[in-house]
Amino acid sequence: MELAEPLRTQAANTLRFLAVDAIEKANSGHPGMPLGCADLALEIWTRHLRYAPTDPDWADRDRFVLSAGHGSMLLYGLLHLAGYELTLDDLKSFRQLDSKTPGHPELHFAPGVETTTGPLGQGIGNAVGMSIASHMLKARFPGVFTQRTFVICGDGDLQEGVSHEACALAGHLGLDGLVVVYDDNHITLDGPAAWSQSEDTKRRFEAYGWFVQAIDGHDPAQIRAALDAAVAEKGRPSLICARTHIGFGSPNKHDSAKAHGSPLGKEETALTKQALGWPLEPTFLVPDEVRAAFARRAAELAGERTAFEERVAALAPEQRATWESMRTRALPATLGAELFAAAHELATKAGAKGEATRVLSSKLEQVAAKALPWLQAGSADLQSSCHTQIDGGGLVSRGEFGGRNVNYGIREHAMGSIANGIAVHGCFSPVTSTFHVFSDYMRPAIRLAALMEQQVFFVFTHDSVFLGEDGPTHQAVEQTAALRLIPNLRVVRPADALECAAAWVYALERRDGPTCLVLTRQKVPTLERPAGFDPxxxxxxxxxxxxxxxxxxxxxxxxxxxxxxxxxxxxxxxxxxxxxxxxxxxxxxxxxxxxxxxxxxxxxxxxxxxxxxxxxxxxxxxxxxxxxxxxxxxxxxxxxxxxxxxxxxxxxxxxxxxxxxxxxxxxxxxxx
Ligand SMILES: Cc1ncc(C[n+]2csc(CCOP(=O)(O)OP(=O)(O)O)c2C)c(N)n1
CATH class of the missing domain: 3.40.50.920 (Rossmann fold)
Known part of the structure; x- marks a missing residue:
């Protein structure tokens, strides 16, 4: 849908002032970003994004990630206008206890929020994960899935190392359908971005293998052309560097860090409304024409869901069963018994010499992987040490997404963030792996997996000083204790084959949070248990x-x-x-x-x-x-x-x- 003027401006200003009014009411929040990005977000949502407000989990929806999570009111405004279950009263409760509209977008609060953002850089990492998951679905069910992933990010996201890692991998894998719009407003929290950055972002992303465009982020024609080209681009992800103005419309705060993280204030709000031709009252104004435009968009999209259901219905029965398993991430009732039986066999094989729990866990993961098409694995260049690859599962690589194993490269932080994106996408539960000591490199992502209640399996091997000769740089001492401090994360350190099987059973059954499996490099003996012991x-x-x-x-x-x-x-x-x-x-x-x-x-x-x-x-x-x-x-x-x-x-x-x-x-x- 293309919004003609003056409706387009009216819709953009609706988003702007829903944000400004909510932030004023809460007396807290970040108005600069919504004011600056409304034009961009509007085009994404009205022209490209395919969503279903009455069925927010519709599997083939496009994903939208507001990586610059401090601009949360922009997202809440969009969700409200788009028809999600998010009322004006919800917007009026912005940042209040138990509201659907917390300070930063959080999964499970407002419907339509795809992932929790706010810790800068994570949203981009998540989006790369969502895009990988999309490509994996498309490879498994050709012609069925159409979904793309849209992101709005800021300087903060692009400065954070995790985004460098994730975007380098996205370029390497050629993730088309991933469209990142960069709110290039030259301002960060403390002041001008130029105080801390002078790299050529465009060339940096081109070097990663991205399709990069630079536009005026307030010119609708340029935004449309760039988004159209980005969506059509094949074989590589897209970055749109959109020159915007933070605090757009605010006579005294635009282009200033003052617009970043505090309410505009009564006077400046009035001046901004005046400058953009918006009535001072009522607050939280949504003109009927704007509401009607979004309703038209919803109607336009209604057919997409039915078309998708028809494509699924046309799948061969076996494929449909696979899809059903992935959609629900169902656990066959017999899997637990199979895992314990396999563990008994492994224990017998290990004999008196015993076996490393990393090896035992790996063999059990294979048993799970055979039964669960939704289990997916990856490692930060330590497959050969951690053994988490799914045997016979094939590699995910540029143009080849039928595989189940992702080589993340030596990018632990992005691995965690991408795995979270794969998990929230909804059809795969990812396994990641690295040495236990390097769990520190991915801790922010682990924390978010726990906060978002996602089933992610974080496998950490070489779990203590007993890895030996590599020395203290590689020997985990505090990591187990430190991970145990993260709420809703569970850390399992099994002792032998049977305990490894129990660890997998526990982790697989745990649908509302991540589990760390902490495993040895060295061999450990099989424990003796009393006869009739129930694993x-x-x-x-x-x-x-x-x-x-x-x-x-x-x-x-x-x-x-x-x-x-x-x-x-x-x-x-x-x-x-x-x-x-x-x-x-x-x-x-x-x-x-x-x-x-x-x-x-x-x-x-x-x-x-x-x-x-x-x-x-x-x-x-x-x-x-x-x-x-x-x-x-x-x-x-x-x-x-x-x-x-x-x-x-x-x-x-x-x-x-x-x-x-x-x-x-x-x-x-x-x-x-
Ligand atoms: C990992 C992390 N570090 C610091 C912050 C605090 N913070 C929130 S927004 C921001 C500045 C971001 O600048 P930019 O992305 O340019 O946003 P803009 O000022 O344009 O809205 C900072 C430092 C954060 N949210 N996450």
């Missing part, structure tokens, strides 16, 4: 591996240190103790089940508690209590063979016993 107990998060009636000591360990606890317990038992050993691959998962579940596994029975984990100890102190013992590593590691490191860091059976015995004795002496 489902593991997936609850923690369980008693060695039990005792009226225990005199409780040892709690994770991953590679569980065997250490078992060995120490054996010696303690020979010395007259009644030790209990709890394996706790994911204590937080058990805690999720409530106090009762925790009490069932680790009761308050008065037995002194010891935690053993090859990493920072503070987060165990709560569980072991003030008089408990947390054995771990609270310094950086060292470069040496793992056996020497075990001695150096006190993580041998004898070293553990040497700490436990005097501690127990002192405790008993104190208690009398």
């Amino acid at each position: 489902k107990a593991i997936a609850r998060g923690a369980y008693r591996l060695v039990d005792a009636v009226d225990p005199t000591i409780t040892l709690i360990a994770t991953g590679s240190e569980v065997q250490l606890a078992v060995e120490a317990a054996k010696v303690l038992a020979s010395e007259g103790e009644r030790p209990r050993v709890v394996s706790a691959p994911c204590l937080e998962a058990l805690e999720d089940l409530g106090d009762e579940a925790l009490d069932e596994v680790i009761p308050e029975d008065g037995s002194p508690r010891v935690a053993i984990e090859a990493g920072r100890t503070p987060n165990w102190r709560g569980l072991v209590g003030r008089h408990g013992l947390a054995i771990g590593i609270d310094t950086f590691g060292a470069s040496a063979p793992d056996k020497d490191l075990a001695v150096r860091f006190g993580l041998t059976r004898d070293a553990v016993l040497e700490r436990v015995r005097p501690w127990l004795a002192a405790l008993r002496a104190k208690r009398g």
Whole structure:
């Protein structure tokens, strides 16, 4: 739909003043960006974007990402006009508690918000992920999907490193249908962008392999021509560098950082409305003609959904079943049993030598991948070490999106952000992988996956000092503890094949949040379990591996240190103790089940508690209590063979016993 003047200007000004009025009412927000980008957003939404306000999750919709999330009111205004369930009252509640219109766009609040943005750069990374997911769908179901991905981003997004990583990969993969509009307003939060940037963005993106156009971002004809060309471009993503003016229309704040992040103020609002020929009252004005124009657009788009449904209906039955599985990301009821059976086989094969949990997890991932067409994997150039590639799944590459594995290159941050985009897109759950220590490089994305309640599998291998010779730069010490601090993230550190299977079962069943799988480089032995042991107990998060009636000591360990606890317990038992050993691959998962579940596994029975984990100890102190013992590593590691490191860091059976015995004795002496 093309809006003729003066309706076009009226519609753009409607967006502008919905934002200005909402920000004034909230007395907080960012008016500069909506004022500057209204012309661009309007053309995207009325001319190109295909959406279904009554069915916001319609699978073949185009995705729109406001990467410059501080401009949230622009998005809320668009959603309101487009007919989503977002009323004027919702706009009037901008930034208020429990409103649908939080300060930055958040997934699950207003319908039509595709991803949570605000941390600059993430939206672009997400959009690259959405575009990869789109291409993967198109390759799997030729002729069925038409979706594209539109983005508005600012200087902040393009300065952030994550966008460099993501955009380089987007160019490399030739992601056509990805259209990024750059709000090139020369202003950031503190002042002129020129204070901190002077690169030639156009040439930078051309060097990445993008199709780049530069336009006046307030000239409708130029915007239309550029968007038309960008959408039509084949074989590469598009960047439109749109020269805009922040605070457009505001006599005293346009082109100034003053428009960026504070309300215009009563006087300046009045002056801006006057300057753009907008009535001062009523506020939150939506002229009937503008509403009618958006209704026409909705009607125009109504057929798209039916046409898509018809294309799906015409699929061969087998393909339709695959699509159904992807659409719902359904888990076959038998998968859990299959994973546990595979784990038993793996354990038998590993024999006395044992196996690294990274290898065991990899084999189990294959079992899951066979059953789940929606499982997709990728690594930051560490496939050969992390082993997360889906065997026989093929590579995603330029022009070839039938594959299931993405080579992200050495771009951990973008990997996380792109994986989030793949997940929110709705048809794939992504696996990512790198060394555990480099989880720090992707932490902002992991945090957002948790905030957005997305099913992303973050696989981190080489999980402790026991990776050995590469030394402290590569040895995770604080990463497990640090990741456990992220709300709604679950960190699983399995100890052997069966625990790896339980980790996958848990992670796959967890639909409302991401899971980290923290895995060893080194071989670990298969744990002995009592006859008739039900592996489902593991997936609850923690369980008693060695039990005792009226225990005199409780040892709690994770991953590679569980065997250490078992060995120490054996010696303690020979010395007259009644030790209990709890394996706790994911204590937080058990805690999720409530106090009762925790009490069932680790009761308050008065037995002194010891935690053993090859990493920072503070987060165990709560569980072991003030008089408990947390054995771990609270310094950086060292470069040496793992056996020497075990001695150096006190993580041998004898070293553990040497700490436990005097501690127990002192405790008993104190208690009398
Ligand atoms: C990762 C991150 N760092 C810092 C911020 C705080 N911040 C929000 S907007 C902004 C400036 C962005 O400048 P630009 O993209 O040019 O936006 P404009 O001023 O044009 O609206 C900053 C620093 C943020 N949201 N995210």
